[in-house]
């Protein structure tokens with residue numbers, strides 16, 4: 001049986017630096033997240049110093065291991081053979097691109113067949129859910145307390161487990177006539193929020209899907225357009241009626257710390273797309289199915305959508321929402337985010 005509780009325990013264990021095991025269709029892997037490992041935990045996990053290292057296929061490309069990837073499935077994680085000089089510090093340098101400039105002479109590394117491909121792919125997904133770098137020590141044997149399956153991880157990530165947890169009046173700057181609705185995912189505990197502004201007027205509501213951006217929404221970061229987009233959306237919606245969904249998908253779904261790692265790579269000259277790839281993540285890890293589910297729970301499945309991102313329209317439509325109109329949501333650039341907006345237009349299909 002799929003058990004999201006097992007996935008939750010595994011995420012907790014990874015964050016704490018405890019080992020886990022994932023049993024996939026093609027075998028079992030024992031894992032210790034490199035980011036949270038320390039010397040004592042590594043020695044306990046791998047007394048014989050024989051554990052290999054598991055990284056993403058995009059990280060393998062940066063490390064010039066691309067020609068050793070699985071030709072049948074180039075997106076699969078890559079397992080790097082451990083040699084005596086790859087100690088914990090060596091593994092961190094292998095896993096984290098932030099150190100590439102400081103320690104450019106790495107390797108040579110050698111890829112070996114992945115112990116269990118399904119389980120290894122699930123491991124990288126679990127790292128993303130935990131907000132950790134997707135890189136592990138990997139061994140074929142061990143005695144971890146937490147053992148899960150790839151299906152447990154899928155069950156954890158299931159937006160169907162969403163329910164309305166609380167609702168209340170919330171006068172805001174954009175409109176005194178507003179109601180906040182809080183959702184809880186039974187499985188992963190994420191707390192998404194909807195703000196309903198104004199009164200239904202018989203027309204489909206104007207809807208904005210806003211993904212969390214602590215730096216932009218709260219701190220006024222000029223690196224992105226999130227803060228101005230958030231406030232302009234609230235005012236645009238308040239002038240008719242509609243709904244702002246505040247989705248807890250920080251950093252396009254890779255979490256705050258990984259987004260800040262991506263910013264650090266951008267400081268070194270990489271754009272927002274390459275930074276995500278170099279860290280070993282998808283360009284955009286968000287799943288907007290959760291937004292469709294929120295709209296359905298509020299009872300609004302025919303909407304006008306405020307966005308420049310065709311992917312949001314496509315995913316909402318695929319999840320049963322009738323998007324009758326896409327309303328552009330373009331705001332003036334500034335010297336710090338102009339390149340970022342160009343990248344969104346040129347590389348991620350934003351209609352800017």
Ligand SMILES: Nc1nc2c(ncn2[C@@H]2O[C@H](COP(=O)(O)OP(=O)(O)OP(=O)(O)O)[C@@H](O)[C@H]2O)c(=O)[nH]1
Nearest residue numbers: 211212213224249250251252259262272307308309
């Ligand atoms: N990983 C990563 N996430 C970023 C970066 N800059 C902003 N974000 C996140 O991107 C999300 C906002 O997405 P955007 O791509 O700006 O906009 P969008 O939601 O796709 O499209 P629009 O609806 O047209 O605004 C938020 O979760 C931000 O935290 C970055 O450089 N790297």
Ligand SMILES: [Zn+2]
Nearest residue numbers: 213216224226
């Ligand atoms: Zn932002």
